[in-house]
Amino acid sequence: MKQAMTPEEIKEQKPYLDWSLSEDEYNYISDTLLGRLPNYTETGLFAAMWSEHCSYKKSKPVLRLFPNKNDRVIQGPGEGAGVVDIDDGQAVVFKAESHNHPTTVEPYQGAATGVGGILRDIFSMGARPVASLDSLHFGELDDSTTRMKVDGTVRGIGDYGNCMGIPTIAGETTFDPCYQGNVLCNAMSVGLMDQKDIQQGKAAGVGNAVMYVGAKTGRDGIHGATFASADFSDENATQRSAVQVGNPFMEKLLLEACLELITKHPDWLVGIQDMGAAGIVSSSAEMAAEGKSGMDLDLDLVPQRETGMSAYEIMLSESQERMLLCVNKGHEDDVRKIFDFYDLDAVTIGRITAGHQYVLRHDGQVVCDIPVSSLTDDVLEEESTEHKPVRITVAEQEPVWRPKIDDPAATLRCLLAQSTIADKSSFYQQYDSQVRTSTVVGPGSDAGVLRVRGTHKGLAMTTDGNGRFVYLNPEVGGQMALVEAAANIVSSGAEPLAITDCLNYGDPNDPEIFWELHQSVKGMAAACRIFDTPVISGNVSLYNENNGQAIHPTPMVGMVGLVKNIDRVVPSFVQQAGDQVYLVGA
Amino acid sequence: MTNVRIFVTYKQSVFDPQGETIKDAIHTLGHDEVTAVKVGKFFDVTIDATGAAVDQAVKEIADQLLVNFNMETYHYQVLEEAE
Amino acid sequence: MTNVRIFVTYKQSVFDPQGETIKDAIHTLGHDEVTAVKVGKFFDVTIDATGAAVDQAVKEIADQLLVNFNMETYHYQVLEEAE
Amino acid sequence: MRIAVIVFPGSNCDVDLYEALGTVCGADVAYVSHHEHSLVGFDAVMLPGGFSYGDYLRAGAIARFTNIMPAIIKMAEEGKPVFGTCNGFQILTEAGLLPGALKRNDSQRFVCKAVPLEVVNNQTLFTSRYRPHERISLPIAHADGGFYADQKTLDRLEANHQVVFRYAEENPNGSLRNIAGITNQRGNVLGMMPHPERAVEAILGNTDGLRLFKSLLTNGSVKVGE
Numbered sequence: 001m002k003q004a005m006t007p008e009e010i011k012e013q014k015p016y017l018d019w020s021l022s023e024d025e026y027n028y029i030s031d032t033l034l035g036r037l038p039n040y041t042e043t044g045l046f047a048a049m050w051s052e053h054c055s056y057k058k059s060k061p062v063l064r065l066f067p068n069k070n071d072r073v074i075q076g077p078g079e080g081a082g083v084v085d086i087d088d089g090q091a092v093v094f095k096a097e098s099h100n101h102p103t104t105v106e107p108y109q110g111a112a113t114g115v116g117g118i119l120r121d122i123f124s125m126g127a128r129p130v131a132s133l134d135s136l137h138f139g140e141l142d143d144s145t146t147r148m149k150v151d152g153t154v155r156g157i158g159d160y161g162n163c164m165g166i167p168t169i170a171g172e173t174t175f176d177p178c179y180q181g182n183v184l185c186n187a188m189s190v191g192l193m194d195q196k197d198i199q200q201g202k203a204a205g206v207g208n209a210v211m212y213v214g215a216k217t218g219r220d221g222i223h224g225a226t227f228a229s230a231d232f233s234d235e236n237a238t239q240r241s242a243v244q245v246g247n248p249f250m251e252k253l254l255l256e257a258c259l260e261l262i263t264k265h266p267d268w269l270v271g272i273q274d275m276g277a278a279g280i281v282s283s284s285a286e287m288a289a290e291g292k293s294g295m296d297l298d299l300d301l302v303p304q305r306e307t308g309m310s311a312y313e314i315m316l317s318e319s320q321e322r323m324l325l326c327v328n329k330g331h332e333d334d335v336r337k338i339f340d341f342y343d344l345d346a347v348t349i350g351r352i353t354a355g356h357q358y359v360l361r362h363d364g365q366v367v368c369d370i371p372v373s374s375l376t377d378d379v380l381e382e383e384s385t386e387h388k389p390v391r392i393t394v395a396e397q398e399p400v401w402r403p404k405i406d407d408p409a410a411t412l413r414c415l416l417a418q419s420t421i422a423d424k425s426s427f428y429q430q431y432d433s434q435v436r437t438s439t440v441v442g443p444g445s446d447a448g449v450l451r452v453r454g455t456h457k458g459l460a461m462t463t464d465g466n467g468r469f470v471y472l473n474p475e476v477g478g479q480m481a482l483v484e485a486a487a488n489i490v491s492s493g494a495e496p497l498a499i500t501d502c503l504n505y506g507d508p509n510d511p512e513i514f515w516e517l518h519q520s521v522k523g524m525a526a527a528c529r530i531f532d533t534p535v536i537s538g539n540v541s542l543y544n545e546n547n548g549q550a551i552h553p554t555p556m557v558g559m560v561g562l563v564k565n566i567d568r569v570v571p572s573f574v575q576q577a578g579d580q581v582y583l584v585g586a
Numbered sequence: 587m588t589n590v591r592i593f594v595t596y597k598q599s600v601f602d603p604q605g606e607t608i609k610d611a612i613h614t615l616g617h618d619e620v621t622a623v624k625v626g627k628f629f630d631v632t633i634d635a636t637g638a639a640v641d642q643a644v645k646e647i648a649d650q651l652l653v654n655f656n657m658e659t660y661h662y663q664v665l666e667e668a669e
Numbered sequence: 670m671t672n673v674r675i676f677v678t679y680k681q682s683v684f685d686p687q688g689e690t691i692k693d694a695i696h697t698l699g700h701d702e703v704t705a706v707k708v709g710k711f712f713d714v715t716i717d718a719t720g721a722a723v724d725q726a727v728k729e730i731a732d733q734l735l736v737n738f739n740m741e742t743y744h745y746q747v748l749e750e751a752e
Numbered sequence: 753m754r755i756a757v758i759v760f761p762g763s764n765c766d767v768d769l770y771e772a773l774g775t776v777c778g779a780d781v782a783y784v785s786h787h788e789h790s791l792v793g794f795d796a797v798m799l800p801g802g803f804s805y806g807d808y809l810r811a812g813a814i815a816r817f818t819n820i821m822p823a824i825i826k827m828a829e830e831g832k833p834v835f836g837t838c839n840g841f842q843i844l845t846e847a848g849l850l851p852g853a854l855k856r857n858d859s860q861r862f863v864c865k866a867v868p869l870e871v872v873n874n875q876t877l878f879t880s881r882y883r884p885h886e887r888i889s890l891p892i893a894h895a896d897g898g899f900y901a902d903q904k905t906l907d908r909l910e911a912n913h914q915v916v917f918r919y920a921e922e923n924p925n926g927s928l929r930n931i932a933g934i935t936n937q938r939g940n941v942l943g944m945m946p947h948p949e950r951a952v953e954a955i956l957g958n959t960d961g962l963r964l965f966k967s968l969l970t971n972g973s974v975k976v977g978e
């Protein structure tokens with residue numbers, strides 16, 4: 001068997017500690033879940049699937065605070081993206097995802113593949129992506145490295161979306177020294193679909209085929225998932241090689257092929273899922289778990305563009321532009337023909353089996369044979385300790401600070417000169433905001449607004465967050481993120497429907513940071529209930545630190561609203577001289 | 587005065603989607619004897635220095651600006667040198 | 670089997686602002702001794718042929734695909750040849 | 753008149769052209785895949801914007817080797833209307849149906865915004881509904897839009913009135929002589945970087961592109977002679 005170490009050597013040398021699998025977890029896997037020592041491949045799969053990035057083992061208890069249902073919610077968190085009813089048998093599908101670490105390391109490709117990943121989450125649900133949004137946070141612009149990062153990130157987001165032909169219609173950009181060594185790049189995608197086309201990431205039906213479609217697998221991004229869960233430090237610099245390169249051209253073909261299969265041949269397809277973090281293992285194991293099935297995969301059949309890849313590398317590769325399908329037995333060739341038309345690989349790499357084992361074969365040997373649920377459901381949730389940050393306790397004792405303004409005009413000019421407040425058109429003009437000719441309100445307004453062709457409806461969307469507010473008071477800051485998003489949606493003439501989020505924080509093992517996470521989510525959840533905007537999808541990004549210095553806690557809210565009459569959209573610009581100005585609210 | 591050509595390419599293991607697409611197009615032209623295509627960029631740089639100072643300058647420019655070592659690698663060639 | 674490196678650049682008469690932008694960035698880094706920067710791309714092509722057949726293939730690929738003669742020009746270099 | 757909208761791998765403004773022609777103008781329009789070999793039954797052909805083959809190598813460079821290309825060239829030779837916007841324009845120059853080339857924007861960046869244009873020649877199939885030297889505004893969205901040709905070609909283009917649209921205020925991409933769109937010598941092939949199909953409905957804030965399609969439709973199943 002081609003394994004780098006024997007199970008016994010693993011037990012002695014403990015390589016799993018480097019992969020962020022703890023001693024307790026390893027012992028629980030050996031003693032309780034398997035009743036034997038896991039081999040090298042299995043240990044690697046557990047490390048990836050049990051990482052925070054894939055399992056949310058630390059953040060899950062906090063995420064339970066969010067409401068995620070109301071009359072309109074068709075699909076809440078758990079699938080590729082959330083789905084909300086917008087009447088007439090249609091639905092809007094959306095999700096946001098962070099790509100902070102890859103963007104910090106390689107801004108252009110990190111941002112580009114961030115967009116690519118979130119788009120796959122949308123079309124794997126059966127929806128056509130109709131708009132993208134972003135939320136970017138950098139260090140101050142007086143630093144030349146930061147300027148290069150800004151440039152690369154914006155070009156990366158633009159190039160990927162532009163090439164795909166999906167308009168980027170809104171977003172936000174802020175600058176603060178806390179993001180200097182750890183950029184935040186959150187991307188959100190919004191899709192539109194007929195409710196009848198909704199797909200699930202599910203594999204079921206003994207004998208049905210597991211098909212691999214899209215780009216070939218290479219060694220890129222191995223350990224991306226575990227890498228995303230470990231903080232940066234300068235000594236680490238040489239290890240930062242887990243960069244993936246995006247191929248938006250191939251993704252465009254993949255999008256068209258998948259949507260053709262989903263909308264025209266629903267009877268051929270059982271389930272479909274994007275290969276995101278932790279590549280084949282996470283998509284296949286999650287699909288099998290969802291279908292309560294067993295699965296048997298032959299890794300020699302996986303299309304590969306490099307030679308001599310180990311089972312572990314094949315399973316954990318994060319090569320982009322790939323999807324996993326479960327196809328009804330007998331329709332493999334039909335499916336292959338569709339992908340052929342788009343010049344894409346579509347290969348059967350395994351079958352659904354009776355029982356509940358997850359079996360992988362490589363070079364004619366069984367390299368993994370474990371219960372499916374041990375990877376997906378048996379993860380040990382971690383309790384975290386938390387306490388209020390000293391800085392907040394101290395600040396509470398101080399008298400309230402009131403700014404003294406002698407020259408309001410000068411202060412206003414200073415404010416407008418702040419990069420965070422200044423005009424962002426030099427960024428968003430690099431995004432095609434009009435392709436698909438449905439953009440009624442593009443970037444530069446409170447919210448982007450799209451019309452829904454063939455109806456009188458529209459969709460308004462925005463991303464908002466403010467790390468400084470949350471840093472000062474996590475609970476109130478969390479509420480304010482919701483209030484800002486809702487205000488942007490409402491002022492565009494829409495009614496808020498639901499939200500997605502990206503929760504960007506530092507190392508949760510620091511009790512003060514966990515407290516920030518907990519309190520801000522509590523604030524967001526309370527506001528969600530008030531606005532009746534459930535959380536239908538989202539993403540957690542922890543360990544955003546550089547040399548032990550955490551970013552400000554920065555939850556990002558992505559909100560979508562329904563415009564009932566697209567002719568009544570309200571622009572956020574001053575319309576003409578002589579119009580009256582009102583101040584409304586508190 | 588020295589002219590240097592600096593070549594920047596993806597590291598071996600990094601996927602080069604451009605190269606693949608161009609290879610396919612070359613096959614469409616009937617040139618099946620072309621078995622691999624990799625795309626790179628180069629910078630012709632004129633430096634007002636000679637000898638070790640050139641190597642030093644190239645190294646710094648490449649490290650700080652021209653190359654992202656996470657995915658790229660580079661080499662260079664002195665094209666001509668004149669006092 | 671022959672490895673060929675094909676260099677494609679803008680014609681002399683075509684304005685290429687990219688080199689200027691990079692030169693400015695290099696000056697920001699403090700390397701004022703860099704007086705000119707020109708940018709080009711290259712294609713490393715592996716051809717399952719040798720000798721004249723290689724030159725023929727390169728010429729055809731360049732003429733029909735790799736180079737737009739309205740604005741670009743090219744030259745190439747055989748890197749290594751093996752039977 | 754029946755109009756084909758070609759779908760290349762990576763085309764993404766195909767829908768926009770289709771909707772502008774079909775839904776907004778009520779024209780008889782159909783998508784045609786790059787796999788096809790024939791355009792028999794069509795009176796005009798449109799090459800949409802987007803990123804055919806990812807714009808890898810050069811924008812538009814690879815699309816000209818698709819199966820459908822000979823049929824497009826044949827239509828051009830027959831004097832039937834052939835129109836390309838953005839990537840479509842790039843493909844038409846790469847295929848040699850229009851002179852010159854589109855080079856990377858001087859800014860080295862993709863740019864998406866509305867730009868003022870002058871209709872330099874309103875005596876074409878595509879522009880007959882515009883007034884002479886009318887100022888209009890159309891969106892652009894491209895990274896490789898700088899029109900380039902040698903002096904001689906540029907002079908010839910101007911002398912033959914082949915320059916149809918010019919950037920009227922700022923030059924957004926470094927185009928020589930502010931050229932935004934040109935025809936072939938015969939006048940039946942038009943390529944332009946701006947997107948008229950994005951400016952055909954009031955709800956999208958601009959209708960300046962509408963008359964381009966209306967011009968073509970009223971000129972009917974024309975064939976332009978030598």
Ligand SMILES: Nc1ncnc2c1ncn2[C@@H]1O[C@H](COP(=O)(O)OP(=O)(O)O)[C@@H](O)[C@H]1O
Nearest residue numbers: 134170171172173420421424428443444445446
């Ligand atoms: N990265 C971006 N992508 C797209 N649009 C952006 C981006 N940054 C800013 N914008 C647009 O510019 C406007 C002003 O940006 P900003 O000041 O960051 O946001 P806000 O006004 O929401 O605080 C936003 O409403 C948005 O439409």
